[in-house]
Amino acid sequence: MPFVREIDNSVAEEELTRAVRKVYERYGSDLNAFFRDVQERISSPKGNTTNPSVDQAVSDERTDR
Amino acid sequence: MSEPTVNPHFRPDPARAIHINGTIGRELLDELTPRIVAMTLQSRAPITLFINSPGGSVFYADQIFRLLTLPTQDSGAPCRLIVVGLSLVASAASDLLVAGDYALAYPYSTIMCHGVRQSGVDDELTRERAIDLAKSLASTNEQYALQLAHNSIARFMFRYAFLRPEFEGIRAAREGQVYSDASCMLFALKDRVSPQLWKLLREAMIRSLDNDILDDRASQTIKAHGSVGELPAASFEALLLKCIVDHLVDNHKEEAEWSLRRAGFNKIEENFEILIDSHAERHKEQIQKLTNRWGEFFLEATEQSEFTAIIEGDREAWLLDRVAHKIRSIWFLFVSICRLLQESDHYFSAEDAYWVGLIDEIIGRNDLPSPRTFVEFAPSE
Numbered sequence: 001m002p003f004v005r006e007i008d009n010s011v012a013e014e015e016l017t018r019a020v021r022k023v024y025e026r027y028g029s030d031l032n033a034f035f036r037d038v039q040e041r042i043s044s045p046k047g048n049t050t051n052p053s054v055d056q057a058v059s060d061e062r063t064d065r
Numbered sequence: 066m067s068e069p070t071v072n073p074h075f076r077p078d079p080a081r082a083i084h085i086n087g088t089i090g091r092e093l094l095d096e097l098t099p100r101i102v103a104m105t106l107q108s109r110a111p112i113t114l115f116i117n118s119p120g121g122s123v124f125y126a127d128q129i130f131r132l133l134t135l136p137t138q139d140s141g142a143p144c145r146l147i148v149v150g151l152s153l154v155a156s157a158a159s160d161l162l163v164a165g166d167y168a169l170a171y172p173y174s175t176i177m178c179h180g181v182r183q184s185g186v187d188d189e190l191t192r193e194r195a196i197d198l199a200k201s202l203a204s205t206n207e208q209y210a211l212q213l214a215h216n217s218i219a220r221f222m223f224r225y226a227f228l229r230p231e232f233e234g235i236r237a238a239r240e241g242q243v244y245s246d247a248s249c250m251l252f253a254l255k256d257r258v259s260p261q262l263w264k265l266l267r268e269a270m271i272r273s274l275d276n277d278i279l280d281d282r283a284s285q286t287i288k289a290h291g292s293v294g295e296l297p298a299a300s301f302e303a304l305l306l307k308c309i310v311d312h313l314v315d316n317h318k319e320e321a322e323w324s325l326r327r328a329g330f331n332k333i334e335e336n337f338e339i340l341i342d343s344h345a346e347r348h349k350e351q352i353q354k355l356t357n358r359w360g361e362f363f364l365e366a367t368e369q370s371e372f373t374a375i376i377e378g379d380r381e382a383w384l385l386d387r388v389a390h391k392i393r394s395i396w397f398l399f400v401s402i403c404r405l406l407q408e409s410d411h412y413f414s415a416e417d418a419y420w421v422g423l424i425d426e427i428i429g430r431n432d433l434p435s436p437r438t439f440v441e442f443a444p445s446e
Contacts, residue, residue, distance in 0.1 A: 001208055001212060002123055002124075002126070002127035002130070002160065002209075002212070003126075003127055003130055003160050003161070003163075003164040003212055003216065004212060005134075005164055005166075005215070005216050010074075010142065010145060010166070011074070012072075012074035012075070012111075012145055012166065012167075012440075013166075015072070015074065015440050016358070016436050016439060016440055017354075017357060017358045018443075019439040019440045019443035020358050020359065020362075020439055020443075021358075021361075022443045022444050022445075023439060023443055023444065024361045024362065025444075026444040028369075029229070029230065029361065029362045029364070029369065030230050031226060031227050031230070031362070031434065032227075032230060034442075035434050035438065037442075038431075038434075038438050038442045039431070039432070041069065041442065042431050
């Protein structure tokens with residue numbers, strides 16, 4: 001049988017399950033409330049990431065201008 | 066909300082990437098093999114697969130998939146596979162996309178699914194050969210449908226969790242009629258998908274209702290039997306087969322002309338595959354995992370307050386008892402969708418592919434929730 005993927009118990013999947021549970025603890029079962037907050041966070045002037053390399057790239061881009 | 070951080074398990078990485086451009090065949094496998102093997106040995110970090118392909122040989126596509134998921138001497142676990150659909154992702158290429166641990170597509174990409182085809186049949190086609198070929202294709206399509214469902218059910222369950230808060234409004238708008246969660250899910254999807262996909266979803270719903278009824282019947286029979294775990298495999302199969310035959314006979318009791326001999330055997334085989342699959346350990350493990358992740362989201366309002374009163378050690382079993390049947394019902398709907406995807410050609414936009422659970426994320430569409438949103442934006446402890 002092609003493309004058989006075992007049930008994924010990787011670190012990434014555990015991270016996701018933990019994240020889902022944290023969201024439930026804070027927002028209850030209304031995922032829309034969580035995603036509305038995410039939308040606001042993404043559209044805020046600070047941007048949507050704290051990844052140093054991305055922040056550095058943004059900063060470098062500004063310097064070049 | 067805590068500061069979001071980039072999570073490499075949910076993002077493509079061009080530094081550890083393989084590209085599939087064009088038709089999938091022997092030549093492509095030969096070209097990619099040394100690079101994939103080196104990459105899997107160099108590190109166990111995720112590998113990204115970028116795809117722009119009309120498809121090709123399923124055999125070679127599967128060989129590429131197996132290479133990408135190779136173990137090492139130190140680790141049996143494969144590298145996490147992040148697959149990105151660039152423009153056209155069709156046929157065998159779409160199997161690769163969906164089989165990824167995390168599947169993304171660009172907004173204007175096209176994803177095409179269909180059943181298997183047999184080309185290059187050189188032998189003269191006799192009646193017997195034609196019957197064998199048809200049986201073989203039908204059986205392969207059925208296996209593909211179940212495999213596709215297993216590979217993508219977590220995505221479809223994510224959509225279910227996201228859309229579920231809308232179900233109360235959907236039921237209120239159709240006062241007087243009882244709608245299952247699966248039906249409500251389809252109504253919630255109606256305005257989000259193309260008319261073509263909506264047609265497929267409606268057909269899938271009709272088919273899954275029958276599976277639901279059969280599953281109930283089989284579950285009751287198994288429960289009544291008691292020590293079913295101790296039965297030899299063949300006796301267990303016989304139990305399921307009897308359920309299927311009784312179910313079909315009941316379904317067609319008003320039709321004087323209908324007979325098992327004339328029309329029933331294909332249906333028996335199809336139903337047998339899905340029942341065997343849904344009582345296998347792998348399926349139970351999957352239900353448990355989905356319950357662990359989404360269980361609380363699938364509780365009714367009254368159950369949610371009960372849940373908070375349950376002591377920590379008892380929660381898992383309590384939750385499984387309350388939500389497993391809902392997950393199974395969505396599972397049967399999804400299997401019906403996957404079966405229909407094996408019939409004729411289905412061209413999907415990235416958005417359709419997202420809503421039907423074939424991919425996790427559309428790049429640049431932050432308005433559509435994805436697993437990445439959870440891991441990167443979840444509140445801190």
